[in-house]
Amino acid sequence: xxxxxxxxxxxxxxxxxxxxxxxxxxxxxxxxxxxxxxxxxxxxxxxxxxxxxxxxxxxxxxxxxxxxxxxxxxxxxxxxxxxxxxxxxxxxxxxxxxxxxxxxxxxxxxxxxxxxxxxxxxxxxxxxxxxxxxxxxxxxxxxxxxxxxxxxxxxxxxxxxxxxxxxxxxxxxxxxxxxxxxxxxxxxxxxxxxxxxxxxxxxxx
Amino acid sequence: xxxxxxxxxxxxxxxxxxxxxxxxxxxxxxxxxxxxxxxxxxxxxxxxxxxxxxxxxxxxxxxxxxxxxxxxxxxxxxxxxxxxxxxxxxxxxxxxxxxxxxxxxxxxxxxxxxxxxxxxxxxxxxxxxxxxxxxxxxxxxxxxxxxxxxxxxxxxxxxxxxxxxxxxxxxxxxxxxxxxxxxxxxxxxxxxxxxxxxxxxxxxxxxxxxxxxxxxxxxxxxxxxxxxxxxxxxxxxxxxxxxxxxxxxxxxx
Numbered sequence: 261x262x263x264x265x266x267x268x269x270x271x272x273x274x275x276x277x278x279x280x281x282x283x284x285x286x287x288x289x290x291x292x293x294x295x296x297x298x299x300x301x302x303x304x305x306x307x308x309x310x311x312x313x314x315x316x317x318x319x320x321x322x323x324x325x326x327x328x329x330x331x332x333x334x335x336x337x338x339x340x341x342x343x344x345x346x347x348x349x350x351x352x353x354x355x356x357x358x359x360x361x362x363x364x365x366x367x368x369x370x371x372x373x374x375x376x377x378x379x380x381x382x383x384x385x386x387x388x389x390x391x392x393x394x395x396x397x398x399x400x401x402x403x404x405x406x407x408x409x410x411x412x413x414x415x416x417x418x419x420x421x422x423x424x425x426x427x428x429x430x431x432x433x434x435x436x437x438x439x440x441x442x443x444x445x446x447x448x449x450x451x452x453x454x455x456x457x458x459x460x461x462x463x464x465x
Numbered sequence: 466x467x468x469x470x471x472x473x474x475x476x477x478x479x480x481x482x483x484x485x486x487x488x489x490x491x492x493x494x495x496x497x498x499x500x501x502x503x504x505x506x507x508x509x510x511x512x513x514x515x516x517x518x519x520x521x522x523x524x525x526x527x528x529x530x531x532x533x534x535x536x537x538x539x540x541x542x543x544x545x546x547x548x549x550x551x552x553x554x555x556x557x558x559x560x561x562x563x564x565x566x567x568x569x570x571x572x573x574x575x576x577x578x579x580x581x582x583x584x585x586x587x588x589x590x591x592x593x594x595x596x597x598x599x600x601x602x603x604x605x606x607x608x609x610x611x612x613x614x615x616x617x618x619x620x621x622x623x624x625x626x627x628x629x630x631x632x633x634x635x636x637x638x639x640x641x642x643x644x645x646x647x648x649x650x651x652x653x654x655x656x657x658x659x660x661x662x663x664x665x666x667x668x669x670x671x672x673x674x675x676x677x678x679x680x681x682x683x684x685x686x687x688x689x690x691x692x693x694x695x696x697x698x699x700x701x702x703x704x705x706x707x708x709x710x711x712x713x714x715x716x717x718x
Contacts, residue, residue, distance in 0.1 A: 272559075272561075273532075273535060273536070273559065273560050273561030274535065274561040277535070277536045277537075277539075277561060278539060281539070306585070306586055306589070307585070307586045308586070378661070378662070378663055378686065380588050380632075381467060382467075382588060382633075382663065383467045383468055383469075383470050383510070383687070384467065384468040384470070384510055385467045385468065404468070406511075406540070406541055407467075408541075408563070408588045410588075427467055446541070448539070449539065449540055449541045449542075449563065450539070450540075451505065451508045451539050451540060452508070454539065455539070
């Protein structure tokens with residue numbers, strides 16, 4: 261069972277809709293029993309880092325998530341803020357993250373800024389694979405995805421970086437370590453590119 | 466490099482799609498769900514739906530229809546029309562719409578902009594500004610579906626909505642709406658120079674080439690159009706279209 265973790269922030273409907281289009285049934289849930297029964301976990305999220313972590317805590321699912329992801333090694337995909345929550349923390353707030361990935365989050369900062377780049381980074385952008393991985397299997401040769409974010413992940417271990425994107429500089433658009441995957445962009449809003457990625461996550465992991 | 470967003474703006478009236486001229490003479494052009502499917506096929510950057518009768522008639526956003534649209538829509542989606550409170554905003558985001566566009570309510574209760582930004586993130590809060598010139602050529606902000614002159618100066622109002630937490634401005638020029646005579650670059654320039662947040666320019670596009678001008682000549686962050694994507698030919702035959710990815714790439718580079 262694919263479980264999208266509902267902790268009150270995120271675009272759950274869109275993820276479920278795209279999975280349904282791909283023929284994969286999923287549930288949106290904040291129940292520990294559902295999370296414990298999951299074979300795939302999706303951690304979505306939008307908004308501020310601390311708000312997200314606090315809501316995740318208030319939902320009471322962190323112990324279940326840690327058990328599933330760290331011990332049982334169930335495949336997990338973090339999307340947007342969900343990806344950022346998988347790191348150790350963010351310059352956006354004070355609350356520690358889940359700490360699954362050795363990384364932190366920082367705000368886009370351009371100095372100088374000759375292109376007058378705006379923050380948040382909003383719109384479609386290319387991603388560049390840093391190594392082979394099943395998430396990008398049979399992907400279009402010029403994959404592009406929809407991004408909306410002011411903070412981005414900075415991995416401390418280069419090997420964890422899966423995709424990079426250029427906005428002022430190269431940043432981590434996706435990481436992967438063992439069963440843990442995160443994407444900064446919104447696959448659920450990225451047409452055939454996002455469908456391929458979500459389908460790969462469900463079928464290949 | 467991030468792509469320049471090219472956004473079809475689709476108007477809703479009683480669950481049907483329509484297209485106006487100068488915010489009037491709404492012509493029925495088809496079914497919204499069907500249109501979403503076509504724009505999916507064409508890998509459109511983003512879609513905006515505006516219910517043009519909601520605010521003037523005091524109606525609530527059409528939640529069932531929005532649910533159906535969001536279910537079909539595999540690209541970012543923005544909805545505006547009849548939004549008056551936080552609960553509606555949360556419900557709209559919950560059905561799978563990324564952004565809300567606020568207009569009429571921002572003139573009655575401007576603090577809702579900040580409350581919405583806090584609740585769903587400022588990148589999900591678009592403030593829509595409709596501008597029209599009076600007979601003396603002076604531009605002001607109109608609201609309630611272009612039926613009420615607020616007499617506000619467009620640049621000053623843009624600065625206020627930015628200060629209150631708007632993530633983006635959807636700038637529409639009522640005089641240009643549906644006329645297909647090109648964008649009002651002067652107006653766009655005035656607004657983009659007044660604010661730091663992204664400005665989506667709307668109103669007047671007739672050709673694909675027109676889409677580049679607000680970006681290159683007036684510092685807009687994105688361009689939107691209605692007629693260009695729903696009509697073909699001078700007789701305004703209904704045909705939904707969207708430029709090929711390669712065409713857009715060449716246009717903005």
